[in-house]
Amino acid sequence: MAESYTRSDLREELRRAPVEPLLPIEKKLIAWSLSIGLVLLVGLALLNHYVPATF
Amino acid sequence: MSDTTLNAVGSPRTATNTLLNEDWLAVFLGLFIFVLALAALVHVDLIGWAVTTSVWGNFGQALKATSKDYAALGGIGALIATYVALLVVLSAGAAVLRSDVKRFALAFTAVFWIAYASWIIGNFAHFAAVTPAEQQKFGINWSLKLTNEGGYIFALIAGLIIANFLPRFGEAIKDAVRPELYIKVAIVILGGFFAVTAAGKLNLASSLILRGVAAIVEAYLIYWAVVYFIARKWFGFSREWAAPLASGISICGVSAAIAVGGAIRARPVVAVLVSSLVVIFAVVEVLILPFVAQAFLAHEPLVAGAWMGLAVKTDGAAVAAGGITESLILAKNAAEGVHYQPGWILGTAATIKVFIDIFIGIWAFVLGYIWTNHINVTDADDKAKLREIWERFPKFIIGFVITFFVGLYLALGTPADIAKNVPAAIGEANTFRVIFFILTFFSIGVLSNFKTLWQEGFGRLAAVYVVSLFGFVVWVGLLISWLFFSGITPPLAS
Numbered sequence: 001m002a003e004s005y006t007r008s009d010l011r012e013e014l015r016r017a018p019v020e021p022l023l024p025i026e027k028k029l030i031a032w033s034l035s036i037g038l039v040l041l042v043g044l045a046l047l048n049h050y051v052p053a054t055f
Numbered sequence: 056m057s058d059t060t061l062n063a064v065g066s067p068r069t070a071t072n073t074l075l076n077e078d079w080l081a082v083f084l085g086l087f088i089f090v091l092a093l094a095a096l097v098h099v100d101l102i103g104w105a106v107t108t109s110v111w112g113n114f115g116q117a118l119k120a121t122s123k124d125y126a127a128l129g130g131i132g133a134l135i136a137t138y139v140a141l142l143v144v145l146s147a148g149a150a151v152l153r154s155d156v157k158r159f160a161l162a163f164t165a166v167f168w169i170a171y172a173s174w175i176i177g178n179f180a181h182f183a184a185v186t187p188a189e190q191q192k193f194g195i196n197w198s199l200k201l202t203n204e205g206g207y208i209f210a211l212i213a214g215l216i217i218a219n220f221l222p223r224f225g226e227a228i229k230d231a232v233r234p235e236l237y238i239k240v241a242i243v244i245l246g247g248f249f250a251v252t253a254a255g256k257l258n259l260a261s262s263l264i265l266r267g268v269a270a271i272v273e274a275y276l277i278y279w280a281v282v283y284f285i286a287r288k289w290f291g292f293s294r295e296w297a298a299p300l301a302s303g304i305s306i307c308g309v310s311a312a313i314a315v316g317g318a319i320r321a322r323p324v325v326a327v328l329v330s331s332l333v334v335i336f337a338v339v340e341v342l343i344l345p346f347v348a349q350a351f352l353a354h355e356p357l358v359a360g361a362w363m364g365l366a367v368k369t370d371g372a373a374v375a376a377g378g379i380t381e382s383l384i385l386a387k388n389a390a391e392g393v394h395y396q397p398g399w400i401l402g403t404a405a406t407i408k409v410f411i412d413i414f415i416g417i418w419a420f421v422l423g424y425i426w427t428n429h430i431n432v433t434d435a436d437d438k439a440k441l442r443e444i445w446e447r448f449p450k451f452i453i454g455f456v457i458t459f460f461v462g463l464y465l466a467l468g469t470p471a472d473i474a475k476n477v478p479a480a481i482g483e484a485n486t487f488r489v490i491f492f493i494l495t496f497f498s499i500g501v502l503s504n505f506k507t508l509w510q511e512g513f514g515r516l517a518a519v520y521v522v523s524l525f526g527f528v529v530w531v532g533l534l535i536s537w538l539f540f541s542g543i544t545p546p547l548a549s
Contacts, residue, residue: 014513020287023429030284038277
């Protein structure tokens with residue numbers, strides 16, 4: 001069924017929405033994502049340093 | 056203020072009763088133009104009538120047909136021929152998408168003429184001329200030095216005026232205000248153009264592509280995690296809002312917000328609202344970042360290109376910002392006597408963006424799996440499935456890859472008498488790439504109603520965007536672009 005929302009519905013919802021605490025799975029997602037990202041970035045930066053672009 | 060209704064099933068991506076979706080339509084339209092252009096390889100000029108615009112002092116100098124074969128058409132004739140051809144082809148596309156063809160045709164007529172008129176104005180010598188030689192050629196003693204690609208900014212401003220001061224007119228033409236479709240067609244065509252550019256310097260091109268991997272790591276693993284944390288912890292957004300918001304800000308704007316919104320089973324209206332914010336901020340970025348890049352990164356052109364691909368959200372704005380940046384930086388270097396080959400800055404921005412796009416489906420699946428199995432545990436039927444990776448894969452990338460490899464083969468793998476005609480043939484297709492860029496810019500403007508930012512309740516959404524984008528995304532993007540692209544310069548023009 002088609003649901004429809006007005007902007008005022010959404011504004012109200014955003015204003016009244018209860019705070020949802022971060023779940024352990026969300027904390028894990030953030031931590032793993034950042035850790036893997038930073039490790040990969042350092043690895044790629046090293047690769048970039050030792051295998052420079054060829055012209 | 057009137058209260059707009061946001062229809063939950065009104066999102067363009069959610070339509071299921073169409074023959075093709077917008078992504079596939081973009082692939083077919085882009086390939087259609089590309090194939091027509093390639094006929095020039097066997098000396099059959101099928102699209103040389105397309106209009107092209109030069110910097111002008113007298114209006115009579117502004118327009119002409121792309122190919123000398125169609126010079127008899129004159130500038131206005133070429134413009135009308137281009138309009139008619141696009142009207143026919145895009146109206147057929149609208150029919151395929153099951154849109155109202157008559158409404159589309161009327162709306163497209165307004166979109167095309169206003170957008171192209173803005174482009175022509177942007178090419179006026181007082182706005183576009185860059186070098187003293189150009190100023191002398193046009194008999195002027197000052198200019199804004201925006202280059203001819205500054206015409207995109209004029210198209211954007213025309214759209215912004217309509218969105219913010221003539222909203223009823225904006226509503227009347229909305230059937231043809233389709234920035235996502237236009238930019239996807241342009242990106243498909245861009246694949247061939249980039250191939251011709253890369254053919255002469257394959258080592259450099261492959262180095263750039265490998266460095267695109269860094270962009271993926273940054274956008275998905277670093278940006279997303281930080282923005283999601285900011286939205287949840289500092290601004291108190293629910294998971295349903297925070298995930299699409301983080302995806303829109305960190306990955307690829309509209310496409311990512313919609314893909315992730317669907318994957319975590321958020322209500323479609325969440326992605327629609329986040330998308331409208333993404334577009335508004337992309338406009339702000341396009342109006343600022345290329346000029347910042349020209350001022351501070353003119354001697355690191357590929358850092359500037361990569362930065363546009365990483366920092367500007369939505370495909371249309373990012374790739375087009377790459378185009379404006381290229382034009383501004385090439386002009387600044389030309390004024391100093393350094394003439395870089397065109398295509399590399401734009402190609403770098405587009406490659407970074409395409410690399411990021413490729414993984415939207417996979418990232419959406421990862422989040423969908425976590426959400427449906429651990430956060431909002433759903434029935435087995437509604438859990439994230441592997442096939443969603445393909446369903447959410449942006450199909451226009453297939454078109455980009457096809458035109459890139461076909462272009463590369465034609466430039467490098469065919470006999471010399473054919474290969475020498477490839478740049479001119481693909482150059483004709485590139486004329487349409489420019490026109491689709493213009494339509495994209497105008498459409499983005501029409502969708503950018505800044506009143507949204509002042510509406511009570513949505514200010515918090517905008518605040519997350521401002522804090523994340525200008526406090527983190529833009530600067531980390533610059534740092535990583537510098538780390539991977541500094542010291543690499545485009546080849547000099549021969």
